[in-house]
Amino acid sequence: MxxxxxxxxxxxxxxxxxxxxxxxxxxxxxxxxxxxxxxxxxxxxxxxxxxxxxxxxxxxxxxxREGIVSAQMRSPHIGTPGFNTPAPSSPQLRAKTPFLNSNSIPSLGVVPSVHVASPLGDNRVSYSPFGPIREIPGFYVVIPAGGAGTRLWPLSRENHPKFLLDVTLQGRSLIQATWDRLVPLSGADRLTVVAGPAHVKSIHEQLPDLLPQNLFCEPGPKDSMAAIGLAAAILAQRDPDAVIGSFAADHMISGTDAFLTAVAEAVQVAQNGYLVTIGIAPSHPSTGFGYVRLGDKLSIPEAPNARLVSSFKEKPDARTAAAYIATGSYRWNAGMFVTKASFLMELLREYKPELEEGLTRVAAVWDDEIQRNKLLEELWPTLEKIAIDNAVAEPAALEGRVAVVPATFGWDDVGDFSSLAELLPAEANQPRILGDTGLVLTEQVAGGIVVPGSGRLVACLGVDDLVIVDMPDTLLVTTRARSQEVKRLVKKAKDAGWRRLL
Structure with a gap:
């Protein structure tokens, strides 16, 4: 200057x-x-x-606001008002596809979920044998990510099933929420996903931290036993002492602390030589879920809630479901299993030897891409299509080799539009809206759910508890009471030559 x-x-x-x-x-x-x-x-x-x-x-x-909405709903599910979260995209108004992709799912801060503890738990839910540190040594997460997209059709499709969608307006798809929930237990290096070839690209886009060697691609759907067994066989090769936990990619969980505590207990039980399932405290007599009957308590100090499984029960009728809950001895079977990978293969060798032999052969050459693809092409179509419950859990339970950890967290498998409606906010006696609320006009309408996915205005007058899913290429209208039957329509559409819409 x-x-x-x-x-x-x-x-x-x-x-x-x-x-x-x-x-x-x-x-x-x-x-x-x-x-x-x-x-x-x-x-x-x-x-x-x-x-x-x-x-x-x-x-x-x-x-x-979320707490108020949740209190009004009087539900143990996660409050999902969707504030500051973009609505599902519309091909006319916003994007070329009605489905969420990795670019349309912004990264949001974690909002504390609303959790109502169940009075059925025997011990406080804050107990954890690993203390404040959540990562569990030697624990591997397995996320089976499959599905034909039939139960939430036409919102979900075969090539874009519900686990890829943000169905709760929180800015994260269901598989991203599953990742967020489980990665503290294993870290990214021990978190694996099993998926079909049609979904590999989308999963990598939505889970950029998923290691390529931890995405196991199965050539075709063979139900849960083949998917979980494939992961168990591969992980047993990598780590003979591995304890694995299988958790579906498309379930909703509320009460994260209770969930992580239940998993930690399940790991302790699994290390004592059991196949362990996590039993969900039922909030109502559901006919859409299977049940687990609690047996005798196990004497494992690190797992004070653990019990033997007395038996598994298939989906009951309404009267039987109400009787189950009245006893206090039943839990919902959410399909969550924790066990040593080697023990699962041992059970599979005993109850389904051909399936075990095939999966073991595939795992032995998994790191050699040429041999793996050749063997999968030859062997995979011959493997039995069966659920893990029927293949090993039910027969092993009869021999006292299956345990259950009764849990107190909120859970929903978002199995139809009726259960999805329970996860969305609404004014009293008003329909739930998944998408742009400005595209829905109602007059004297109570309950129900509307998905305005086409960009058109949806106007409803004097109708209650309807399910209206308006997509660019398809319109679905049904009632909440019959929403579990949507897959019947999908079959009819396929038979009628509408394969391109599925």
Whole structure:
């Protein structure tokens, strides 16, 4: 600056007649400059604090609204009001596809979920044998990610099933929420996914941290035993002492602490030589779920809630389901299994030897892509299609080799549009809306769910408890009471030549 250059001249040290010396002026300006710089830094800090306070207030307001909505719903499910979350895209108004993709799912902060503990638990849900550290040594997560997209059709399709959708408006698809929930237990290096070839690309897009060697691609659907058995066979080759836990990609969980505690207990039981399932405390007499009957308590100090499984029960009628709940001795069977990988293969060798032999052969060459593909092409079509419950859990339970950890977290398999409606917010006696609320007009309408996925206006007058799914290529209209029968329509559409819409 010219002033600095002047101060640096020979005259800089000469006093000015009748006033302070130049050196005093320089010192004064230096002090002023320091005060200005300090004030500027303090102003920047204040602005940052204001920004953080605004963000905290917005987060608090969102949580309060969610808590109010959940209280109004009086449900143990996760509150999902969808504040500050974009609606599903529309091909006419927003994007070319009605389905979510990795670009349309923004990263949101984790919002605490609403959890209502069940009175059926024997011990406090905060117990964890691993203390505050959630990662469990030697524990491998297996996420079977399959499905034909029939139960939520036409919202979900074969090539874009429900686990790839953000059906709760929280900004994360179901498989992303499953990843978020389970990765603290295993880390990314021990979290695996089993999926079909049609879904591999989408899964990698939605789970960028999933290691390529941890995505096991099965050539075709063979039900849960082949999928979980394939992962168990591969992981047993990698780590003979591996304990695996299988958790579906498309289920909703509320009460994360209770869930993680139940898994930690299940791992302890599995290390004692059991196939372990996690039993969900039933909130109502559902006819859509299987049940587990609790047997005698196990004497495992690290797993105080664990019991033997007395028996597995298929989906009951309404009267039988109500009788189950009245006894207090039954839990929903959510299909969550924890066991040593080697023990699962041992059970499979005993009850389904041909299936075990085939999976073991595939696992032995898994790291050699050429041999793997050749063997899968030859062998996979010959493997038996059967669920893990029927293949090993039920016969092993009769011999006292299956245990259950009764859990207290909220759970839903989002099995139809009726259960999906329970996860969405709504005003009292109003329909639930999955998507842009501005595209739905109602008059004297109570209950139900509307999915305005086409971009058109959906207007409803004087109809109650309807399911309306308006997609660009398909319109579904049914009732909540019959929403579990949607897969029958999918079969009829296939038989009628509408394969391209499935």
């Amino acid at each position: 010219s002033f600095s250059r002047h101060l640096g001249s020979p005259l800089a040290t000469q006093p000015i007649s009748g006033g302070p010396s130049v050196s005093n002026v320089e010192s004064m300006f230096t002090q002023i400059l320091e005060v200005v710089l300090k004030s500027r830094a303090e102003i920047a800090e204040l602005r940052q604090e204001c920004t953080e306070l605004r963000q905290a207030n917005l987060s608090l307001e969102r949580q309060v």
